Amino acid sequence: MSSMTFGRAINAGLRKAMENDPKVVLMGEDIGKLGGVFRITDGLQKDFGEHRVMDSPLAEAGIMGTAIGMAYRGYRPVVEIQFDGFIYPAFDQIVCQVAKLHYRTQGKVKVPLTIRVPFGGGIGSPEHHSESPEAYFTHTSGLRVVSVSNPQDAYTVIQQAIASDDPVLYFEPKRRYHVKGEVNEDIDLGAESMGSARVVTEGSDVTLVTYGPLVPTARDAAVAASDDGVSVEVIDLRSLAPIDFATVEASVRKTGRLVITHEAAQSGGLGAEIAASITERCFYYLEHAPVRITGFDIPYPYSKLEFHHLPDLDRILDGVDRVMGRTNSLSSLEG
Amino acid sequence: MSPAQDEDFVQLLTPSGARTSGEYDRWVEDVDDNVLMSLYEDMVVVRRIDAEATALQRQGELALWPPLLGQEASQIGSARALRTDDFVFSSYREHGVAYCRGVDLTDMTRVWRGNASSGWDPFEINMATPQVIIGAQTLHAVGYGMAIINDGDDAAAITYFGDGATSQGDVNEAMVFAASYQAPVIFFCQNNQWAISEPVGLQAHVPIARRAPGFGIPSVRVDGNDVLATLAVTREALERARTGGGPTYIEALTYRMGPHTTADDPTKYRDANELEDWAAKDPIARLAAYLEERGLFTEDFKASVKAKADDVAREMRAGCVNMAEPETMDVFKNVYSSPNSWLDRQQDHYARYLATIDDTAADAEGTK
Numbered sequence: 001m002s003s004m005t006f007g008r009a010i011n012a013g014l015r016k017a018m019e020n021d022p023k024v025v026l027m028g029e030d031i032g033k034l035g036g037v038f039r040i041t042d043g044l045q046k047d048f049g050e051h052r053v054m055d056s057p058l059a060e061a062g063i064m065g066t067a068i069g070m071a072y073r074g075y076r077p078v079v080e081i082q083f084d085g086f087i088y089p090a091f092d093q094i095v096c097q098v099a100k101l102h103y104r105t106q107g108k109v110k111v112p113l114t115i116r117v118p119f120g121g122g123i124g125s126p127e128h129h130s131e132s133p134e135a136y137f138t139h140t141s142g143l144r145v146v147s148v149s150n151p152q153d154a155y156t157v158i159q160q161a162i163a164s165d166d167p168v169l170y171f172e173p174k175r176r177y178h179v180k181g182e183v184n185e186d187i188d189l190g191a192e193s194m195g196s197a198r199v200v201t202e203g204s205d206v207t208l209v210t211y212g213p214l215v216p217t218a219r220d221a222a223v224a225a226s227d228d229g230v231s232v233e234v235i236d237l238r239s240l241a242p243i244d245f246a247t248v249e250a251s252v253r254k255t256g257r258l259v260i261t262h263e264a265a266q267s268g269g270l271g272a273e274i275a276a277s278i279t280e281r282c283f284y285y286l287e288h289a290p291v292r293i294t295g296f297d298i299p300y301p302y303s304k305l306e307f308h309h310l311p312d313l314d315r316i317l318d319g320v321d322r323v324m325g326r327t328n329s330l331s332s333l334e335g
Numbered sequence: 336m337s338p339a340q341d342e343d344f345v346q347l348l349t350p351s352g353a354r355t356s357g358e359y360d361r362w363v364e365d366v367d368d369n370v371l372m373s374l375y376e377d378m379v380v381v382r383r384i385d386a387e388a389t390a391l392q393r394q395g396e397l398a399l400w401p402p403l404l405g406q407e408a409s410q411i412g413s414a415r416a417l418r419t420d421d422f423v424f425s426s427y428r429e430h431g432v433a434y435c436r437g438v439d440l441t442d443m444t445r446v447w448r449g450n451a452s453s454g455w456d457p458f459e460i461n462m463a464t465p466q467v468i469i470g471a472q473t474l475h476a477v478g479y480g481m482a483i484i485n486d487g488d489d490a491a492a493i494t495y496f497g498d499g500a501t502s503q504g505d506v507n508e509a510m511v512f513a514a515s516y517q518a519p520v521i522f523f524c525q526n527n528q529w530a531i532s533e534p535v536g537l538q539a540h541v542p543i544a545r546r547a548p549g550f551g552i553p554s555v556r557v558d559g560n561d562v563l564a565t566l567a568v569t570r571e572a573l574e575r576a577r578t579g580g581g582p583t584y585i586e587a588l589t590y591r592m593g594p595h596t597t598a599d600d601p602t603k604y605r606d607a608n609e610l611e612d613w614a615a616k617d618p619i620a621r622l623a624a625y626l627e628e629r630g631l632f633t634e635d636f637k638a639s640v641k642a643k644a645d646d647v648a649r650e651m652r653a654g655c656v657n658m659a660e661p662e663t664m665d666v667f668k669n670v671y672s673s674p675n676s677w678l679d680r681q682q683d684h685y686a687r688y689l690a691t692i693d694d695t696a697a698d699a700e701g702t703k
Contacts, residue, residue: 025485051484051485052485054481054516056512057508057511057512057515059508059511059512061474061504061505061508062474062505062508062509062511062512064474065471065473065474065475065477065478065505065508065509066474066475066477066478066481066509066512067478068474068475068478069424069474069475069476069477069478069479069480069481069482069492070478070479070481070482070485071478072422072457072463072475072478072479072482073422073478073479073482073483073486074482075482075485089504092468092471092505093471093474093505096468096471097468097471097475101464102669102670102671102672103452103669103670104452104453104464105452105453105456105457105464105669106451106452106453106456106668106669107668107669107672108453108456108457108458109457109458109463109464110672141670141678142670142671144671144675164673165672165673166671166672166673195676241677242675242676242677242678243677244676245676246676
């Protein structure tokens with residue numbers, strides 16, 4: 001075990017994957033000498049050379065399309081999209097090509113591509129640097145979508161994503177890059193599926209489902225709730241497509257109450273999918289309608305207002321109060 | 336004069352079939368009578384494939400077909416220049432290229448009959464599934480070329496696209512990447528003058544080939560209805576690619592004699608005179624004239640080519656109409672390469688639903 005930051009853990013995972021498989025190549029803007037604007041690929045070009053860690057022209061569709069071409073020739077490209085809000089020029093190549101080539105060719109062409117996306121807000125940046133676009137991709141068949149919340153998962157899941165024969169979008173909560181944690185670098189990658197959710201904190205009254213940047217916030221909320229006599233079970237989804245509904249369902253059958261929180265806008269988001277799926281699967285176990293605590297249906301706001309948009313501990317606790325039938329901000333509406 | 340009519344291009348055979356000479360002769364020095372005759376045969380065969388497929392569409396056997404009529408020389412000349420280990424990333428009109436790559440004739444119609452999303456296994460013939468999104472495949476070719484460099488190989492990638500595609504961001508980004516990494520890629524633009532109903536003048540105010548040097552890519556304009564010239568310029572580009580010289584851009588000036596697809600009606604947007612002008616530059620007729628002049632266009636030769644074309648058409652038709660229908664549950668197959676809990680559940684539920692229909696049908700059967 002060694003202690004490292006979230007960002008360093010991704011770097012270590014990339015390094016391990018590159019050591020294990022000469023077909024793993026990295027592409028992206030500024031990822032070479034600079035090591036990326038977040039330094040996630042720091043030192044990799046120096047150690048693996050310019051043919052395996054490629055600085056690319058500033059064109060996201062170009063990055064994605066050429067990565068597909070490399071995959072055609074047996075490579076496993078890992079591409080970095082510099083910021084969440086810069087992924088849209090590559091949207092066509094991701095949705096029409098990356099996602100569909102395997103189906104189109106009856107499984108003949110595999111696209112074992114990993115798309116790394118620093119995502120989410122809370123870092124005081126201007127527009128396009130704080131978005132949570134995951135639902136666009138979870139809605140697209142053929143893609144696997146994951147998000148990680150701690151250094152160990154960051155290290156493990158990036159390697160699982162690269163090893164996957166399916167394309168994977170790997171969403172990195174950039175505001176947690178500096179968080180430190182213990183990482184077992186000798187972990188058995190096959191021990192736990194990339195698609196499995198993890199129960200972070202066990203509880204019996206409310207199931208609180210989240211992923212990525214809000215996992216630490218949810219954990220804090222569970223501690224605060226327990227001081228108030230409410231036992232909250234926190235689930236870190238890790239995989240957003242597909243979602244491990246078996247784990248969520250088992251929890252909700254126990255607690256009877258579901259709160260979902262994510263930074264992304266509410267309508268048509270993952271929270272809606274989770275609420276609908278869990279309601280379908282265990283309607284008779286529910287004591288209260290599922291509640292979503294999410295970002296608003298707005299373009300990502302300027303930074304002075306971003307903390308109104310981002311779910312925080314108190315808003316999550318307000319949601320917990322709602323499903324518990326306690327006095328909450330909407331009590332007057334529920335009359 | 337529109338860029339389309341600017342005839343400053345490489346030409347080795349005039350429309351009347353006269354052999355001209357120039358700096359590109361050296362690229363076709365080895366083209367003897369047998370090769371000339373086989374180039375002629377290939378063009379006749381793919382024109383016949385095209386006509387047969389169009390007929391199959393009219394007869395309801397195919398949902399749609401994008402005809403290549405008029406573009407035979409561009410496709411046969413360039414594709415015949417390739418090696419087996421080169422890789423093709425084409426658009427959806429390159430039936431002639433597919434024929435040269437050795438595509439099974441039944442596979443040629445599979446997509447257009449609606450029986451599959453890809454007619455063939457790309458790795459069996461080193462030709463990707465024809466791309467429908469305009470221009471997207473150019474980036475795949477460049478990435479493939481970048482991988483060739485990493486592998487230290489001397490193969491090349493060639494990508495086919497049309498004049499309309501040159502307006503796409505992907506094509507322009509592909510040229511940037513190809514130049515930056517000096518990828519062994521040939522950009523083969525068939526300027527067939529029309530992007531459905533839009534004339535090439537709407538895409539470009541100067542000859543399209545002139546754009547490439549701005550990206551740092553050498554380019555050449557070629558008479559796309561001259562099979563010798565398209566062979567020559569493609570060979571030159573391949574040589575450059577194989578020897579570390581990077582990408583080349585070829586603009587082949589040709590004409591889409593037919594509709595965009597069988598669902599299109601070109602009489603609504605273009606002048607019949609234009610069709611006549613281009614008919615006079617027909618790629619097959621000019622090679623026939625040249626063969627005639629060389630005493631090769633004998634009755635025996637013509638008969639053997641016709642027999643070959645008839646055989647190919649017959650085989651393709653039989654393969655098409657007798658194609659096995661896909662299995663119902665294939666609709667769920669190959670979305671992912673490993674199990675997916677969301678999709679597995681949907682598949683399970685749909686199978687149960689289908690079973691109830693079968694049961695209902697069986698019950699109805701039983702009560703008769």
